[in-house]
Amino acid sequence: MTLKLGVPSKGRLKDGTFQWFGERGVTLSLAGTYREYSGSVKGVPGVELVLMSAGEIPRELQGGRIHLGVTGSDLVRESLLHWRTETEEVAQLGFGHAELVVAVPRCWIDVDTLDDLDDVASAFRQVHGRRLRIATKYHRLVREFLKENGVADYLLVDSQGATEGTVRNQTAEAIADLVSTGETLQANGLKILSNGVIHRSQATLFQSRQAGWGTSEMAILKDLRTRLGS
Amino acid sequence: MTERALEAELTRIAAAFVDAGAEMVEPPVLLSARSLLDLYGEDIRGRAYTTRDPLAGELMLRPDFTVPVAQMHLDMGREVGRYAYSGKVFRTQETGATRPSEYVQVGFEVFGDHARHLADAEVFSLFSSVLEPMRLRAATGDIGVLMAAVLGLSTTDTRKAALMRHIWRPYRFRELLDRFGGRSPIPTARAELVEHARRIERTPETGPVIGLRTIDEIEARVQTLVDDAEAPPIPSNEVSLIEEIVNLREMAPVALSRLRRIAESLPGTAPAVERFAIRLDTLEANGVDTSALSFEGSYGRTTMEYYDGFVFGFYSDARPDLPPVATGGRYDALTRALGGDGAAPAIGGVVRPALMMELS
Numbered sequence: 001m002t003l004k005l006g007v008p009s010k011g012r013l014k015d016g017t018f019q020w021f022g023e024r025g026v027t028l029s030l031a032g033t034y035r036e037y038s039g040s041v042k043g044v045p046g047v048e049l050v051l052m053s054a055g056e057i058p059r060e061l062q063g064g065r066i067h068l069g070v071t072g073s074d075l076v077r078e079s080l081l082h083w084r085t086e087t088e089e090v091a092q093l094g095f096g097h098a099e100l101v102v103a104v105p106r107c108w109i110d111v112d113t114l115d116d117l118d119d120v121a122s123a124f125r126q127v128h129g130r131r132l133r134i135a136t137k138y139h140r141l142v143r144e145f146l147k148e149n150g151v152a153d154y155l156l157v158d159s160q161g162a163t164e165g166t167v168r169n170q171t172a173e174a175i176a177d178l179v180s181t182g183e184t185l186q187a188n189g190l191k192i193l194s195n196g197v198i199h200r201s202q203a204t205l206f207q208s209r210q211a212g213w214g215t216s217e218m219a220i221l222k223d224l225r226t227r228l229g230s
Numbered sequence: 231m232t233e234r235a236l237e238a239e240l241t242r243i244a245a246a247f248v249d250a251g252a253e254m255v256e257p258p259v260l261l262s263a264r265s266l267l268d269l270y271g272e273d274i275r276g277r278a279y280t281t282r283d284p285l286a287g288e289l290m291l292r293p294d295f296t297v298p299v300a301q302m303h304l305d306m307g308r309e310v311g312r313y314a315y316s317g318k319v320f321r322t323q324e325t326g327a328t329r330p331s332e333y334v335q336v337g338f339e340v341f342g343d344h345a346r347h348l349a350d351a352e353v354f355s356l357f358s359s360v361l362e363p364m365r366l367r368a369a370t371g372d373i374g375v376l377m378a379a380v381l382g383l384s385t386t387d388t389r390k391a392a393l394m395r396h397i398w399r400p401y402r403f404r405e406l407l408d409r410f411g412g413r414s415p416i417p418t419a420r421a422e423l424v425e426h427a428r429r430i431e432r433t434p435e436t437g438p439v440i441g442l443r444t445i446d447e448i449e450a451r452v453q454t455l456v457d458d459a460e461a462p463p464i465p466s467n468e469v470s471l472i473e474e475i476v477n478l479r480e481m482a483p484v485a486l487s488r489l490r491r492i493a494e495s496l497p498g499t500a501p502a503v504e505r506f507a508i509r510l511d512t513l514e515a516n517g518v519d520t521s522a523l524s525f526e527g528s529y530g531r532t533t534m535e536y537y538d539g540f541v542f543g544f545y546s547d548a549r550p551d552l553p554p555v556a557t558g559g560r561y562d563a564l565t566r567a568l569g570g571d572g573a574a575p576a577i578g579g580v581v582r583p584a585l586m587m588e589l590s
Contacts, residue, residue, distance in 0.1 A: 105437060105438075105439075105440050105441050105443070106436045106437025106438075107436060107437045107438065107439045107440065107445075107448065108443065108448060109423060109436050109448065109452070110423060110448055110451045110452050110455060112417065112419035112420060112423075113417055113419070113420075115405075115417070116420070118402075119392070119451070120443070120451065122391075122392075122395060123447065123450075123451060124443060124447075127447060128442065131267075131268075131271065139275075143272050143273075143275060143276060144276070146272070147272075147273055147276070149402075150396060150399050150401060150402025150405065152271055152273075152395065152396070152399070153271060154271070154272060155267065155271075155272060156272055156275075167440050167441045168440045168441070170441060170442055172441075173441050173442055173443055188440075189437045189438040189440050190437075191437070194419060
């Protein structure tokens with residue numbers, strides 16, 4: 001039996017993952033040309049490399065079609081309601097750091113906390129006759145976070161990209177998005193609320209609890225974990 | 231549980247509601263997501279199933295009957311109405327929950343009956359009699375008492391409005407009460423802003439003015455914060471009284487005497503407490519043993535956001551793991567929220583027959 005390891009097929013996440021495994025004596029490599037999405041693993045016998053979109057890795061882990069997978073922890077938490085029971089963190093890979101945050105215009109000098117945001121949402125609804133809009137693609141994480149913090153009278157609007165621009169374009173009043181350096185926020189006249197960090201994300205190696213874990217798979221995993229030091 | 235037994239139970243309960251003067255209605259299963267979102271906010275998305283229609287846009291499978299029935303009543307332009315219904319509701323379940331996500335409810339709603347104490351007692355007694363053979367425990371509450379207490383506090387209207395807005399979010403309500411009562415400190419950034427705003431006329435420029443919220447709105451809120459910082463804290467005895475109401479759990483007659491004592495110090499509460507007293511008398515006259523009726527000051531605060539008066543639920547003591555077999559309450563403010571002319575009296579409730587079958 002082989003252990004299936006899902007790895008992002010392109011971009012920084014892919015390069016970082018290849019490097020991280022390589023530094024630990026586990027060489028991931030692509031077969032044939034760089035356009036071909038199949039590859040191999042050297043250093044630990046019995047591991048099969050599966051390249052796929054980072055966004056699909058949570059779903060594959062959930063379905064147990066891969067045993068292990070590398071993706072951003074934000075994606076796992078957003079797409080898997082039961083991420084705590086369906087997956088387990090094997091290792092945090094120490095790159096791809098980003099924070100999912102709630103941000104508002106810097107000109108809102110009266111808003112620093114979620115408490116302020118809630119208060120403003122109430123006033124906004126009275127003045128404008130509709131709910132304050134928060135643009136995001138992380139609907140579930142944001143909704144749960146705002147509910148826990150007692151923020152009401154807002155509406156989530158979907159934004160799959162260029163979310164920082166939505167406030168200037170007047171399609172939202174605030175945003176909740178992944179931020180790494182904060183430069184894009186700054187350039188778009190936004191600031192992060194002081195208690196507005198929803199999740200600190202990084203590239204993480206997850207284990208699926210749904211996949212078939214027989215004695216041979218467990219043995220391969222043990223081998224791999226020893227190699228990775230995790 | 232057989233399908234046939236469940237059908238028979240549905241028919242029996244619906245017949246009891248029709249005997250009480252209700253006409254059977256069949257509200258749609260697909261509701262406009264917009265009106266539900268308007269009413270409940272984003273939280274509803276965590277509870278209801280959302281779907282899309284190429285023409286009508288976003289729709290939701292009905293998470294309850296109350297809203298579509300109230301909407302039907304408003305659309306018919308009637309003053310008064312009594313309705314019964316029977317059908318499925320659809321709710322996404324929380325993490326780890328094992329309850330079904332679609333189940334049948336049979337319900338009864340009364341609109342426009344201004345003799346509120348009579349309608350309260352009638353609806354409670356009706357549900358009580360429908361559930362009679364089950365030997366369930368009834369829990370009651372009255373959100374109107376807590377609302378009256380909040381409105382009667384010696385503090386600013388802004389603070390009262392903030393507390394009223396979070397009546398249905400107990401955790402946040404508690405946080406605000408602590409802040410307004412001077413028990414928790416003002417956040418540093420806010421204190422600094424208030425200090426700054428007091429010293430100079432205009433507020434500092436910190437970034438480009440973007441978005442729909444205007445400079446006027448921002449400055450108005452800064453002024454509100456300054457005013458709030460200058461307002462004295464809510465007196466500690468009043469904060470304690472609110473806490474006493476929120477934590478109250480007694481049999482109804484004891485609860486009444488404690489609420490009457492609270493109303494001596496918080497006179498704004500008195501009319502709501504007397505309405506509670508009249509309701510108890512009426513229930514007693516209807517044959518309900520009120521000395522065995524439990525009353526909870528926070529009952530109904532964590533359920534749906536529209537209850538604003540008498541609330542009740544029927545529970546099995548043998549199976550505390552199960553949700554209530556029946557729930558209901560008064561929701562006068564809902565018709566206004568749905569676009570009616572004003573708050574019209576409304577009360578109703580639902581039974582979950584599948585739970586009755588599970589218990590018997």
